[in-house]
Amino acid sequence: MSNESQVEKARQYCEQEGARFTHLRETVYALLLDKKGAVGAYDLLDTLKETESNAKPATVYRTLDFLLELGLIHRVESTNAFVACHHFGCSHPVQFLICDNCGLVKEIQSEGLQDTLVKQAQTHGFQVSKQTIEAHGLCTSCQ
Numbered sequence: 518m519s520n521e522s523q524v525e526k527a528r529q530y531c532e533q534e535g536a537r538f539t540h541l542r543e544t545v546y547a548l549l550l551d552k553k554g555a556v557g558a559y560d561l562l563d564t565l566k567e568t569e570s571n572a573k574p575a576t577v578y579r580t581l582d583f584l585l586e587l588g589l590i591h592r593v594e595s596t597n598a599f600v601a602c603h604h605f606g607c608s609h610p611v612q613f614l615i616c617d618n619c620g621l622v623k624e625i626q627s628e629g630l631q632d633t634l635v636k637q638a639q640t641h642g643f644q645v646s647k648q649t650i651e652a653h654g655l656c657t658s659c660q
Contacts, residue, residue: 554620
């Protein structure tokens, strides 16, 4: 799916959820879609300032919070950076493969991994409310 189609899908999803997909939110989401890796808030701010000269850190963080809340993006915890989600609108476990050389981030879905984690947690009387697993290594191009 093209980035334009993905942005349109996000716009429709926000409308369905009763949330405003403002120009700034759309711009930040589109910037994240253009990247192959995760992007930090200040890197986003620098890029955003090229077209939105009055953009401030607080503006970017509020926008990221909005996009996170709706599930349009994910936070890569180990690098404190953000990556676009291409299949929002559903609750899903988050699993990333992160290249330590080029920064490529691939989101994968492994239901078996989630099932194993939930079962292990249950044996310890623990209830999993959110799952993010990050595996660091080298992508095919960097090996």
